[in-house]
Amino acid sequence: MRLPFGERRVPRGTRPAELLREAPADLARRALVAVVDGEVVDLARPLERDAEVRFLTFDDEAGRAVFRHSTTHLLAQAVKRLYPEARLATGPALADRFYYDIQFPEPIGEADLARIEAEMAKVAAEDLPIVREEWSREAARAFFAERGEPFKVEIVDEIPEGQPISVYRQGEFVDLCRGPHVPSTGRLRHFKLLNVAGAYWRGVEGNPVLQRVYGTSFERREDLDRYLWVREEARRRDHRRLGPELDLFSFHDEAPGFAFWRPKGWVLFRELERLSREVQERHGYEEVRTPYIYRAELWKVSGHWEHYRDNMFLSEREGEVFGFKPMNCPGHCLLFAEKVRSYRDLPLRIAEYGPLARCERSGTLHGLLRVRGFHQDDAHLFLREDQIADEIADVVAIVDEIYGVFAMPYRIVLSTRPEDFMGEPELWERAEAQLAEALDRIGRPYRLNPGDGAFYGPKLDFYVTDALGREWQTATVQLDFQMPIQFGLRYVASDGRERTPVMIHRAILGSIERFTGILVEHFAGDFPLWLAPVQARVLTISDEVAAYAREAAAALRAAGLRVEVDDRGEKIGLKIRDAETAKVPYMLVVGRREAEAGELAVRARKGENLGAMTVAAFAERALDEVRSRRLPGALAGREAGEAG
């Protein structure tokens, strides 16, 4: 046997667990499962031949999956003890959690989770060995039928001929399962049941509705605590709570899926647009504004009619159907086609920030993160095929610039041809290869996500990581050979012949609505100064300095800062508290002393006292912070750019 800690000769039938006796203590203690010639198996699975044997711990993604999958069995066993009538369906591990779909005799609520959890703790304390057995189909069928587990019987029936049917036994509990599993229930100490939701058996509408019990588990207590803290913190930062609280935006029943931007939120929105314009102008983009509503004819040409109609807002007028645009590309194609284009004009980069509308299914709407009306920092690039790699490199450079500003690392995913696609498969393959090649050329790693491309082309999706370590899909770059053909777009090549340009659809922030929602949660409302809707608030100590306060505020506004005055007849403590709650970065306290000296007593957020300074000195300091788009303390040192 070849082991990470050397080679060993052992008799046939030796178990990986036995090999661990000679392993370093840390590995021996932490190993969860073995990998024998690439196959993940139980530590108790006898070795039949010479092989390379490795061990997985909780540090390995696959190890964590096994660990959490084993926790689902712990959950199932506890449930069967408490509710013998419960019928088990399936219980897989997710990226950071697990769930088990269960049909309870009576629906349970989240209040019941603590009881189940307590029972799980008992099973874990019993430290029951988890043992694999292989059964005949008949035996498995009979067993689960007799135990009143119709879902398990159904699964048994669907296991292909020739594939072994394995069950795992821990104490009195036996579950149908492919495995592998950790060696005993005692390994699973740090777990937490999170929530209950409904789910159809096999995820098919019309099937019986089961209750999906979510939970998570970790090897170490502190990692579980950290996970739960992040969850709780995410709840506190929820943009749906903070947004209205900070006076940024709101929603009304009258327009489901469409945000109302209040003045303060709109400041944020415009600052993001400003950042985008600033960067893109430097990269040779030209901004346009095209119509919102087009005849159905256009959507038939672009392919949206066939592939995207269900998501479009359509209406009929004078016997004709019109559609509100869900994307800008067809409009930009019309613009491109207006003139005879030379190869010298390419790449032509057309940007637009106008409104888009997509009729998302009602159940998918979610605050600003998923809306029906939104704006993108959208652009369409028309180029020659030989310009693809350079142009993609340039787009990635823009991504770096923009996400660097927010200290958000990202990773890239390449999505390929979906089932519902347009055009010739060969063109798709060419486009997919070109995207991969462009990334290779600038040395950017990426992952593959087959079948997830847009209907007109493969794409690169950028997943950014926020301050809580959560990932969000934001930027997207889509390579499209189809639409230029559909629209009959041409340019005159250097040899005088007409050729079809290639198109790149790209957005960096993505939906600005969505991105604002992400930022609210990323910063927990504590925006960097350049984004803060109110950058400073002048607070008066008594009525007699109100005039001076207004004067100082006017001077700061004239300098280009967003400033409010709080001259209410309240105590300074209350005004500080209110400004702190509103997350105003600078509080400028003004009393008789400051009024006489022409100064401001500057208090930064979180109570830091910066002392008294003149109005001009504060303006200079603040403007410098705005211009540099500096980040607030906690994020300032964070690694930006690529996450690999």
Place this chain on the structure above:
RNA sequence: GCUGCCGUAGCUCAGUCGGUAGAGCAUCUCCAUGGUAAGGAGAAGGUCGCCGGUUCGAUUCCGGCCGGCAGCUCCA
């Protein structure tokens, strides 16, 4: 869209076993002019999501619809 849950004042929530509702915060008025996270007093504020049914009477029970939440599915 589907399943489950929810919808009472601007916000957070209590309450009515069927007899048209209450607290805190916010708002307004008055007193207090107070130096770094809540000064005091008073007032005003609700077609109890919408429509229908049952009932002498519905915010409460029933049904439908709308919206929200957790998921499923889908995705910027």
